[in-house]
Amino acid sequence: MIENNLSLWEKIELVTQEALVKKVLHPIPTHYQIVEENGIKFIVRILDNLDKKEKAKKQQKEKQKESNYKFNPFLPYEKDLFITDINENYVLILNKYNVVNHHLLVITREFESQDTILTLEDFTALWIVFKQINGLGFYNGGKIAGASQPHKHLQIVPYPLVPEIDTLPINNLILSNKNEDNIITLKSLPYSQAVSFFEDITHKSPQELGKITFDYYYQILAKLNIKIKDNKPSINYNLLITKDWMMVIPRKQEKIESISINSLGFAGALLVKNNIELEFLLKYKPLEILTKTAFNN
Template sequence: MDQKSLSLLDKIKLVTEKALEKKALHPILTKYQILEQDHIPFLIRMVENLERKDNEKKKQKQQQKKSNTFFNPFLPYDRDLFIDNIGDNHVAILNKFNVFDHHLLIVTREFESQESALNFDDFSALWTVLSNINGLGFYNSGKLSGASQPHKHLQLVPYPLAQEIETIPINNLVLSYKNTDEIVTLKELPFLHSIEFFENNEDKSCEELGQITVEKYERLLERLNIKIKDNKPSQNYNLLITKEWIMMIPRSQEKLNSISINSLGFAGGFLVKNEEQLNLIKNSNLLEILAQVAIKSN
């Protein structure tokens, strides 16, 4: 079958299969458990082997030292991980070191900083993917929010994240606030955040959804007092986007007790590297951990 005629999801499955055969894709094996706290079924994954990813990072650092420039895995991106062109300014590629199956990166063709503001093109590209795949879109806006690469890229992980969780752990809590206010703050979450809901988006084009989303994004920035100067937000933040809502969380630090937290943490998913970190998570209030790396609400 001609690959051009395949659906986006079928392309992802086909490229994944070939990338695994060529050893271009390096899934990070994990085992997981569900930890229920505050009526949220947190998904805790523990890595079985991070050696390959750590070795790759060491190689990148060595290359940077030799060339006196940062190594950019997206320029050029690995052709074996390429899924499709997304509009004029983005490409979709597989995440080389994926914890979740079919984890996508939506990357700008030309270099743009991960710390620059998101725009209409970025959101239109995300909706091009999100309209075809039911999942969680997210953005780590800089180092403090868990970004590991300086080249602008949004991400998407398809549902389900685990067999026991239909979408993401916080989804039911967020949806319980639908039709309450235009911009919502959840009283259950002890950290600064804001949420807006999408209405009747089934019949809208990706461009229309991109425009709606950039307007919501700008309102959330304003509500959270994050200023834009020279196209750069004054603070790192995490952004979660589903087909039903968008949520922004300002960040104050990247990790707590060596546990790195990115957007997936605020969706209710934690990744730990060893038993020590797992025990720390089990003996902690997970919402308080999130509040420590975000900004505690009054």
């Protein structure tokens, strides 16, 4: 259902420009540095204005108090953040408080819980967008995995995340371990995870890719001993998807000290609020911090 007269990327850029002018899109300003560990060039972003992020959280809490129900920013979503209908059940919008430019949200039109298992339809909707955008898709599966909203939403951040790195800090390491196996564990990473690889996706439809991804997803969950009961996984997890591979990381805690970790952290992009957190991260190194919020490999 994407408009014929504009490509999806042109529509994203247009909506972004208009949302900035209308001041309904609120980018969170940061600066960053590259921290290299074990050959991985981690991107560490430091907030320039903590007050702005805290103000956004406060506004959300106030809306929750004013409502008779828990505030849901996706029902209804802000029309000025709307990019396109993906299909009859999913909508593509901009992330209102973005750290990375053109941060996209694939949301269910009706409420579904972020705690539930991902479906074939979820993956198909992601691939409808993903086939037209070069970037990282990810899912924070539960609060411990960094989910900030209870309404089911997958996310996409376009490449590059920073000019120095073409794709993701973790990408080369993962691709260098590709072999004949459907599902592998990277022994070079200290935390528990499992990876599957996609073959050439060029001539596959979003529906075909959705089915392939859905099948791999269940295989990975089984390999990681993440069980499903009442349509929910037994362990919160982060899921990363590129056009070459998919990774799942089981989680045991949301943060280490005051540093919160979500899927982007395991892609190699970390966020700290101030120099105190930065010093902590530099002291203990990114891989140690990620491992403490996950499980040992």
